[in-house]
Amino acid sequence: MKLLKELALAGTIAISISSAWNVADAAEKISVAHSTWIGYGALYIAKEKGFFEKAGLDVNLQIIEASSDAIAAMQGGQINVVASTMDNFALFTGNGADLEVLTALDESAGGDGIVAKKEIATVADLKGKSVGVQKGSVSQFLLAQALNKAGLSLEDVHTIDMKSGDAGAAFVAGSVDAAVTWQPWLSKAAATDFGKILADTSSMPGLIVDALAAKSDYANEHKTEMKAFVDAYFEGIAFMGKNPAEGHEIIARNLKMSTETLEGTLKDVRFFSKQDNAAFFSGDRSPAFALVSQAGEFYQKIGVLRSTPDAAKVVGVAGELAK
Known part of the structure; x- marks a missing residue:
């Protein structure tokens, strides 16, 4: 009887192990x-x-x-x-x-945006200004939507093609009037004595x-x-x-x-x-x-x-x- 119980237990364990292997294989x-x-x-x-x-x-x-x-x-x-x-x-x-x-x-929800010199009060004031932005990217898509809301288009600003991180760095260095970038460059730009966050995705949901x-x-x-x-x-x-x-x-x-x-x-x-x-x-x-x-x-x-x-x-x- 003891032998039969041990054999039954061994069989149960074998089936359990086999099932576990099959589940892993089937994943x-x-x-x-x-x-x-x-x-x-x-x-x-x-x-x-x-x-x-x-x-x-x-x-x-x-x-x-x-x-x-x-x-x-x-x-x-x-x-x-x-x-x-x-x-x-x-x-x-x-x-x-x-x-x-x-x-x-x-x-x-605020991680991407446009930084600009403090004298640029609104997005509409970007007209004729130099803006660092990566062409053919989500940053340019963001800029175009913001300009459109302000009654402008990409043709109304002087865009300078650069990667988003480089655009933020260029703004902090004073090389452009504005830039489309993301964090941490938004905060770095706002921390300068000449820059601010002009618009960000907290006001552009979706x-x-x-x-x-x-x-x-x-x-x-x-x-x-x-x-x-x-x-x-x-x-x-x-x-x-x-x-x-x-x-x-x-x-x-x-x-x-x-x-x-x-x-x-x-x-x-x-x-x-x-x-x-x-x-x-x-x-x-x-x-x-x-x-x-x-x-x-x-x-x-x-x-x-x-x-x-x-x-x-x-x-x-x-x-x-x-x-």
Whole structure:
């Protein structure tokens, strides 16, 4: 009898181990590329707290700073999912990348903006002034929208092409009248005795939105896995809301910054909740559709697009996954 019990126990253990191996083998491997932007940090929370694993996913997070490099890696099959801005996805799609957005992550809420000399009172006063801005980028997109609200266009200012960080540095050095840049250069410019923040994304909600996208065929062939991925990500967001100290520590450690530095910049970003994401992609003419359309029209107007992206196709899968 004792021998029979031992054999039965051994059989149970063997079955349990075999089942565990089968689950591990069955886990869908998903590689995600992102830059070191804090808005992507909740991906690490979902991974470290086991939300991806619980959903049957083996998620590998990789840092690739340039979106163009990440998109190239995705096109080549080395990466499954890429994090970037919605306008960037419009740009890449219009230039031949067949991709679809999966979910929105966050929006800039003061982290990007225009700095100017103190005597420039309003955006309208930029007319005829020199502005450092990276052409064909989200910074130029931001500048164009701000100028449009003030009744101006890009043709009304003297733009000097430079990367966003360099534009901030050039302004602090006194080389340009204004610059389109991001933190920490916004704060550095405001700290000078001659500069100020003229406008930032805290007054432009929904303009710079970060998201995740995948190749169209991958997104459509793996909808079940992508739905599980998106839901697990938002479990990470919910966890951070309830456990901010632990959530911030996970983000800071993985992005290799101090918790103090992270918390000092969190005011400039607004993470999307699951409900925010659903609202962003809700309806045939959703805010996401409008943003991709707006960005596509802008980039085509300035001559950096081969064709206008199909906004409905770009955001269609995300609308399904958000339900």
